[in-house]
Amino acid sequence: MAEPAISTEVDTRLNLLGLDQAALRSLFTEMGDKPFRVTQLMKWMYHSHIDQFDDMSNFGLRLRQTLNETAKIQGLGTQFEGISADGTIKWLFVLEGGNAIETVFIPDKERGTLCVSTQVGCALDCSFCATARQGFNRNLTTAEIIGQLWTASERLRALYPNAERRITNVVIMGMGEPLANYANLVPALNLMVDDLAYGLSKRRVTVSTSGIVPKIDALKADCDVALAVSLHAPNDELRDELVPINKKYPIAQLMDACERWVQRDRKTHVMFEYVMLNEVNDHPEQARQLAKLLKKLPCKLNLIPFNPFEGSGYTVSPQKRIDRFWEILTEAGIRTTMRRTRGDDIDAACGQLAGKVEDKSRRSRKFEQPRFGEQK
Numbered sequence: 001m002a003e004p005a006i007s008t009e010v011d012t013r014l015n016l017l018g019l020d021q022a023a024l025r026s027l028f029t030e031m032g033d034k035p036f037r038v039t040q041l042m043k044w045m046y047h048s049h050i051d052q053f054d055d056m057s058n059f060g061l062r063l064r065q066t067l068n069e070t071a072k073i074q075g076l077g078t079q080f081e082g083i084s085a086d087g088t089i090k091w092l093f094v095l096e097g098g099n100a101i102e103t104v105f106i107p108d109k110e111r112g113t114l115c116v117s118t119q120v121g122c123a124l125d126c127s128f129c130a131t132a133r134q135g136f137n138r139n140l141t142t143a144e145i146i147g148q149l150w151t152a153s154e155r156l157r158a159l160y161p162n163a164e165r166r167i168t169n170v171v172i173m174g175m176g177e178p179l180a181n182y183a184n185l186v187p188a189l190n191l192m193v194d195d196l197a198y199g200l201s202k203r204r205v206t207v208s209t210s211g212i213v214p215k216i217d218a219l220k221a222d223c224d225v226a227l228a229v230s231l232h233a234p235n236d237e238l239r240d241e242l243v244p245i246n247k248k249y250p251i252a253q254l255m256d257a258c259e260r261w262v263q264r265d266r267k268t269h270v271m272f273e274y275v276m277l278n279e280v281n282d283h284p285e286q287a288r289q290l291a292k293l294l295k296k297l298p299c300k301l302n303l304i305p306f307n308p309f310e311g312s313g314y315t316v317s318p319q320k321r322i323d324r325f326w327e328i329l330t331e332a333g334i335r336t337t338m339r340r341t342r343g344d345d346i347d348a349a350c351g352q353l354a355g356k357v358e359d360k361s362r363r364s365r366k367f368e369q370p371r372f373g374e375q376k
C-alpha cells in the first residue's frame, strides 16, 4: 500500500472565524456571489457548528470548490484540558507558531462564563499578575479570539451532550490587554453579539481593561458591550506601582473616560475590579479614598481575592480585612461584591493564566527583581 502523502505546505487559506458579518459580505461580493450567502454561511458555522464547506448543502458545487481552495473554518488545537472540582474548565490552546494561550469556562447555575484571552503574554507589567511575568509576545488574531469560543463550545458539547453547560457570557479577562489589541478585538466582539454568530446579549460581553483611556472612548463609539476597569488602587501613587499604565493615563483621566462611557444610556455602569493585596491596597483609609473616587459614577465594585503565584511577592488579604473594606464601601453607598475564587485547583483563577510563551527573555530578567512588599 502506498504511504499517505504528508503535506509540508503551509495552509494559507483564509480562516473565516476571523471575519465578522461586514467582512464576510465583502468577501462574497469579491467572489462574485450574493450577500445572502453570508447569512447561510454564518448559520452553518455558528448555529450548526459545521466547519466543512462540503456539508453546507445549500451551497452549489462551484461555490464549495472555491471556498475549499481559498478558505477554511478552523478552531484551536487543544494542548491541555483541566476540569476543576467546582466545574471550572481550563484549556491550554496551541496557536500556529507554537505559543499557547489559556481560556477558562466558569459555570454558575444557569450561567456559563467564558474568560477569553486577547494576547500571548502582556506588555503592561501589572505587578501582581502572572501573565505580566511572561512579557509580551504577540496579539491574537480575530480568528484566534473567536477560535476560543468555537473550540470551547465544541468541547462543552462533547462533555455535556444534553447542553447542560453552554456559553452564556463572555469576559475578556484572560491573558493580555484587550484594548491594546483593538483592531482584532472589535470584529471578535461584533461576532459575539451578532445573532447570526454567538448572539450573546450586549450586557453579557464584558471587556476588561487596565485603563487605556483613548481606546475606552473608541470602544464606546464602536461596540455596545459592557466595560470593566481594573482599578486596584485609590490614588496615583499606589496605582503607578501596581498598574504602571497609570503613569500614562492617571486616575483622573481614567475616571473622566468612565464618565463619558456611562453617558451612553441611563442603564450603563462601569464595573471596577480591585484585587485585594494584603497590607498593600486594603487599608480602611484606602477604602474611604476609593469610596470618594467612585461616588459620582454609576458603577459596581468587585473585590477580587489575590490569587498567589510563585514569586509574586504578595499575599491575599485575610477575609477579615476584605470584610472591613467591603463594609466601608457598602456603607458609603458603593455597590460592592466579593468575587469567589474559582478553579484555583487547576491554576485557572484570575491572574494565574500563564500559558506558554516561546520567548521568555523578559521573564527570567523580571524574576530577579524584588517585588513590592517582598522580603529581600
Ligand code: SAH
Pocket: 126, 128, 129, 130, 172, 173, 174, 175, 176, 177, 178, 208, 209, 210, 228, 229, 230, 273, 274, 275, 304, 305, 306, 307, 308, 309, 350, 351, 352
Ligand atoms: N488586561 C486586562 C484584562 C486581563 S486581567 C485588565 O487588566 O483588566 C483580568 C483581571 O484579573 C484584572 O482585573 C486583573 O487585574 C486581575 N488579576 C490579575 N492578576 C491577578 C491575580 N494574581 N489575582 C487576582 N486577580 C488578578
